[in-house]
Amino acid sequence: MSPAILLIILFAPLAAFAVQILFGRRLFAPKEGEQNRIAGAAVPILGVLVSLALTLIYVLPSMFQPTDPFTLPADGNGAAWIDMAGGMELRIGLMLDNTSRVLLFMVTLVCSMIHLFAAGYMKLRDGLPEPRYTRFFAYLSLFTFAMLLLVVSDNLLTLFVGWELMGLCSYLLIGFYYEKKSAQDASLKAFMTTRVGDVLLFVGMAILWTHLGSLRFADIHAGMEAGNLSGGTLTLAGLLCLGGAIGKSAQFPLHTWLPDAMEGPTPVSALIHAATMVAAGVYLAARLLQAAVLDAAALMTLAYVGAFTAVFAASIAFVQNDIKRVLAYSTISQLGYMMLAVGVGSYTAAVFHMLTHAFFKACLFLGSGSVIHAMHDGLHHVHSHADAQDMRNMGGLRKKMPRTHLTFLISTLAIAGAPLTAGFLSKDAVLAGALAYGMKNPGHFLLPALGFLAALMTAFYMFRLVFGTFYGEFGARANEHDRELVLQAEPHLHESPAIMTVPLIVLALGALWAFWSPMDPMSKGWIGETVVQHEVWTDHGAANVAEGGADSHDAHNGVYHTAHIVTIALSIGVAAVGFLFALLFFGLRVLSSERFAQSNFARMLERKYGFDELYDWAFVRNLLRVCNASGAVDLKIVDGLVNGVGSAFVSARRSFTWLTGAIDRLVVDGAVNGVGRSLRWIGAVFRRAQSGLIQNYLLVIFTGLAALIFIVAMGLR
Amino acid sequence: MTPLDNLSSLQHYIPDAALASFAVLIVIVDLFARGRSKVVVGVLSIAALAVAGALTLWMPHTGERLFYGMARQDGLAQTFKLVIVGCAAVTLLVSLRTQEVAERLRGEFFALMLFATYGMFLMVSASNLLIAYLGVELASISSYILAGFLANQSRSSEAAFKYVIYGSVASGVMLFGVSLLYGMAGTTDIALMGERLASAHPLALTIAVVFLFAGVGYKIASVPFHMWSPDVYEGSPLPVTAFLSVASKAAGFGLTLRIFRDGLGAEELLASVDWPLFLALLSAVTMTVGNLAAMGQKNVKRLLAYSSIAHGGYLLMGIAALGSSDSSAPTAAILFYLAVYLFMNLGAFFVVMHLAEPSRLGSEEMPAYRGLIRRSPALAIVMSVFLFSLIGLPPFAGFWGKLYLFKSVVDASLVEGGVNGHNFVWLVLLAMANSAISLYYYFAVVKAMLLDRGEEETPVKAHPAFALVLLILFLPTLLLGFFTNVDDFRVDEAPEASASIMAEE
DSSP, X not given: OOHHHHHHHHHHHHHHHHHIIIIIHHHHOOOTTOXXXXXXXXXHHHHHHHHHHHIIIIITGGGGSOXXXXXXXXXXXXXXXXXXXXXXXXXXXXXXXXXXXXXXXXXXXXXXXXXXHHHHHTTEETTEEOTTHHHHHHHHHHHXXXXXXXXXXXXXXXXXXXXXXXXXXXXXXXXXXXXXXXXXXXXXXXXXXXXXXXXXXXXXXXHHHHHHSOOBHHHHHHHHHTTXXXXXXXXXXXXXXXXXXXXXXXXXXXXXXXXXXXXXXXXXXXXXXXXXXXHHHHHHHHHHHHTTOOOHXXXXXXXXXXXXXXXXXXXXXXXXXXXXXXXXXXXXXXXXXXXXXXXXXXXXHHHHHHHHHHHHHHHHHHHHHHHHHHHHHHHHHTTOOSOXXXXXXXXXXXXXXXXXXXXXXXXXXXXXXXXXXXXXXXXXXXXHXXXXXXXXXXXXXXXXXXXXXXXXXXXXXXXXXXXXXHSSOTTXXXXXXXXXXXXXXXGGOOOOOHHHHHHHHHHHHHTBHHHHOOSOTTSOHXXXXXXXXXXXXXXXXXXXXXXXXXXXXXXXXXXXXXXXXXXXXXXXXXXXXXXXXXXXXXXXXXXXXXXXXXXXHXXXXXXXXXXXXXXXXXXXXXXXXXXXXXXXXXXXXXXXXXXXXXXXXXXXXXXXXXXXXXXXXXXXXXXXXXXXXXXXXXXXXXXHHOOSOHHHHHHHHHHHHHHHHHHHHHTOX | OOBOOHHHHHTTOHHHHXXXXXXXXXXXXXXXXXXXXXXXXXXXXXXXXXXXXXXXXXXXXXXXXXXXXXXXXXXXXXXXXXHHHHHHHHHHHHHTXXXXXXGGGHHHHHHHHHHHHHHHHHHHHBOBHHHHHHHHHHHHHHHHHHHTOOTTSXXXXXXXXXXXXXXXXXXXXXXXXXXXXXXHHSOOBHHHHHHHHTTSOHHHHHHHHHXXXXXXXXXXXXXXXXXXXXXXXXXXXXXXXXXXXXXXXXXXXXXXXXXXXXXXXXXXXXXXXXXXXXXXXXXXXXXXXXXXXXXXXXXXXXXXXXXXXXXXXXXXXXXXXXXXXXXXXXXXXXXXXXXXXXXXXXXXXXXXXXXXXXXXXXXXXXXGGTXXXXXXXXXXXHHHXXXXXXXXXXXXXXXXXXXXXXXXXXXXXXXXXXXXXXXXXXXXXXXXXXXXXXXXXXXXXXXXXXXSOOSOOOOOOOOHHHHHHHHHHHHXXXXXXXXXXXXXXXXXXXXXXXHHHHHHO
C-alpha cells in the first residue's frame, strides 16, 4: 500500500466537504419550486465511497498479513510539526495498525450507508424541499473526515484535532433545524457538555507531554516502559484523559447531552451514535489502555463508570416513548459495556463490541428514521400534528414496512445478544472479560453482575420497542385527542424508497454472526485473530486485570476459558428472560405494565433520575447568575461614571437596528467618458467587490491572509 | 539606553499625560455644562490639543525608554505625534461649528476625538507590542463611535457597525500574531524581539508577521485590509472621515515603521523572512487598487476615500525600503510625505465638507461642482491646488513628497545589495504610472469646477472662520516644498538591540 492511498482515503471526504460547502449550493440547489435531487448529495457520497472502496481494496486485506503497522512517514517516527527551542517538539504522523484498519473499514462503510440513506431521508422537511440539503451533506463529509483523522492518527494531538472537529460538526448537525428552539438548545448542550470532557483531556495531554516529551502513542508507550511517569501523576493523567472519553462517549455523569442530541435529523443520530462521535471516546480509552497510560486505579474507575452507566441508562430506556430516545439511552448503555471492557483490560472485546455495535446501532437508527419518515408522510397527509416519533402512535408497521421491519428485528436481536448475531459474539467477549476479572478479583463481583443485569434489561426494552412499533394494531395506544386522525393516516403509510432500504439491508448483514465469525463458534473469529494489543502492558499495578483480557481468547487460558463458557450460558439465559418479559408485557399483553407506569419509580425514570434538573440547578443557573451579576455591575459602573460616553454607546447600539434594510447600496454606473476604458473596467471590478456586505469584507481579510502567508512562504529562503 | 522606571518616566511623558488628563477632564466638564456653556468644552478641547502639541514640540525627545521599556520618547514618535495632533486640532476647529454633530453631543464628540488622539499617541510611541495593541484598540474604539455619530442616519450607523466588526477581526488577528511572536521570542518588546526571532521557524515567523501586519494594515487601509475604508469614510461625519484618513493612517504608519524598522530589521531576520518584497508587492497592489477604484467615482467624498487608499500604497513603498542598510532616508521620506499629506488631504476633505452644507452646494456629487469658479473663485482655486498637490504636480508640496519618497526607494535599491537583495525600481515606475492614473480622476473634479458650465449661478460664500482654517492648510500645501526639505525630517537612527539592552535582562 502506498502512502498516497492512505492520504486519499483520509482526505477524500475533506475534499468533498470543501467542494460541497463552496459550490454545493450554487451547483446543485434546486430551482424555485423544484424538489431536491440526489445530485445535491453526489459529491459527499462520492467522497466517502472513494474512501470505502480504497479501504476495502487496500486496507482491509492487509489485516491478515502479519506485518508491522503501516506508518506515514515510513520510518515510523512521525514528522516534526512544531519545533520548539530546548529540544521540545511535537511530532505527528499517521499509523494503521489492525485496530485502525478495521475501524477504518467500519467508519467508511457505516458512513457511506448513512450518506446514502440521508440522500433520500433529507429531501423533504414538513412536506417542503429541505432548504439546506446541500449544506447538510457538507457537514456529514466533514464529520466523516474528522472521524477518519482520529482513527488514523498515531498521536494524541491530531487525534484531538479530529476529536474537536467532530465536536464542531455535532454542534452544527444537532442544531441543523436551528429554527427550532429545542434543537438550538440541544446543540449547545452537546457542545458544552462534551467541552467539559475535552478540557480534562487537554490537561491530561499536557501532563503526558511535559513528562514524556511526545504525544505519539508509540513514544508514550516507550516512555511508560522506561518509567518516566508513575505514581499519582500517572493516575491523574489517566483519569483526566478518560474524562475526555467519558464526555465524548456520554458516560455517567456527562451523559445528559446524548438523548437531547436526538433533535438532529435521524441520519445524524445514526452517525453520532453508531460510527463516529461516541465511538471516539471508546477508541481513545482503548488507545490509552494500549499505550499503558491507564494504571489500576484509572482502569477500575473506568470499569465502574462503564458498568454503572450500562445499567443506569438501560433503566431510563424502560419508560421512554420516543423511538429515538429509547435508542439513545441504549447507545449510552452499550457504550458503558465498551468502557467496562476497557476497564477490565479486554482490549479486543472493547474494539469488537464497538464494531458490531456500529453496525446494528446504525441500522436501528436508520430503521427508526425510515419509520419516522413514513409516519411523517402519513400524518402530514391527514394534517395531524401527532408526534411522528412517539411509539404510542405506531404499531403494526410490520405489514406496511416489511424491509424496515426485518432489518430492525435483526439488529434488535443483535443488540439483545441473541445467538447467531454479531452482538452475541461481541457482548459475550465483553461479559467474559468482566467475569474473568470478577473471578480473579472476587471483591469486584459487581462488575460482571451489572454487566449481566444490563444485558437482561437491554433485551427487555429493545423488544418493548419492537413490539410497540411493528406489532399490535396501528395507533391503538395513541392518546384520545390524536387517535382519530392518526388512524386515518394508516392507508398513507408506505415502505421507504430503495435508497433508504438498501443501506438498512447492508447494515443488517453486518449485524449477523456469519460476517464476523464464519465457522467454529469457539474460534476467535477474524477480529480476535487480528485485533490484538501490541504488547502486554508494563506492570504498574495492572496485575489484577484479567489475564491478557479477551485477546487470549484461546481455549487453554484457564480463568478466561471457564469464564467464557459460563458467560455463553448466562448471557443467552438473561437475554431470553428479558425477551420473555417483553413478550408478556408488550407482545401478548398478558401482563400489564399499568401499575408500574404509575409508580414513583417510573416517574423518576421518566425524569431521567433528575440529572437535567440537577445540572440546571447546580451549574447552568448559577453560571447564568454569575454572568448576570457581573454584567449588572459592569452596567452600573459604566453608567454611573461616564453617563455621557454611555449615551454614545447607546446610540451606537441603536444604529444596529438601522442596519437591517441597508443592502448593497452601491451604484456603479458608467464612468466618466474618455480614455482608459479597460482600466475603468478593472476599477469597477474593485468597486463591485466593495459590495457593502461586511461578510464579504471579512472573507477578503481571511483569503488575503492566507494568500499573503502563501506568497511570503514561497519566498522563504 | 536603560529603561526608566515609572516615576522617572513621568517627566518625559508630560505631553501624553496632559492629553489624557484633558480628555478625562472634558468628559467631566461636559457632564455639567449646559446650553451656551458648552462652548467651554470646545475651547478646552482646542486648548488640550494646543498644549499637547506645544509640549510635544518643545520637550526634548532623547529616545528615553519609558515605563520599563514600554514606550519610547524619540524623534520618530515626536514627528508622528505632531502630525496627529495637528490633524486633530484642525479637525476640531472645523467641527466646532459643523452642522453634522448635534450641539448637545459635541462634548462627547470632542472627548472621543481626544481619546482617539491619545490612542494614536500610544501607537506611535509604543516600543512594546502590548502597548501598541492597546493604542490600536483605544484609537479604534473611539473611532467606531465617532464614525457612528450620526445615529439618526442609517449610513453612519452602518459605517460604524461595519467598522466595529472589521476592526475587531483585524485587531484580533493582530493579537494572535503578537501571541505567536511572543511564543517564539519570549518577549513583546519590539526592539528585543528581532534578534531572538532570527532562529525561529521561518514559516511560523511568516505567519506571525502576516498576522501582525493585519492589525496595522487595517489601520493604514492596505490591501487586502482596506475594504472597510470606503464605506466608513463615506458614512462617517465628514470631520471624522478627514481625521481617520490622515491621523489614523499616520498613527498606523508610525506603528508599522517602528515594528519593521526596530523589530524586524535585523539582518538575520531579513535573511529568513523577506518582508521587504512582501511589503513591496502589497504596496504595488494597494496603490493600484486604490487608484483604479477611485477612477470614475462621481461622489467626491468617496473619490477622496479611495484615493487615500492609494496614498497609503505609496507610503508602504517607503516601509518596504526600510529593509535596506540605511533606514533613515526612507523614514525621513515617509515623515515628510505624511506631513504634506496632512495639509493637502485635510484641505480637500474640508472643502468638500464645506460645500456639502445645504446653504452652499448641498451635495458631494461631482455634477454639483460644475462651474464653481464662477460662484466662488476662491474655493474653486484652493480646492484645485489641493487636488493638484494630491496628484503630485510641481510645484506643490505633494510633488516634493512624492519626489523624496520615490528617490529614497531608488537610492535604497541601487546601493550594493539593494533592498534585501531586491531592486525596487519597478515599484517606483509603477507608482509613477499610478500617479498618472490619479491625474485622470482628480483632474475630472478640477475640470468640473473650472471648465464646465453649471446650471446654478448664485455665489457661494465661505464662512470666514472656515476660510481661516483653509488658509492654514493651503499655505503649507503651496509652500512647504520651498521652505523645508526631507533632511529636516531626519530623526534618530533605529535603536540597536544593543548589548546594553541585553545585559540588563
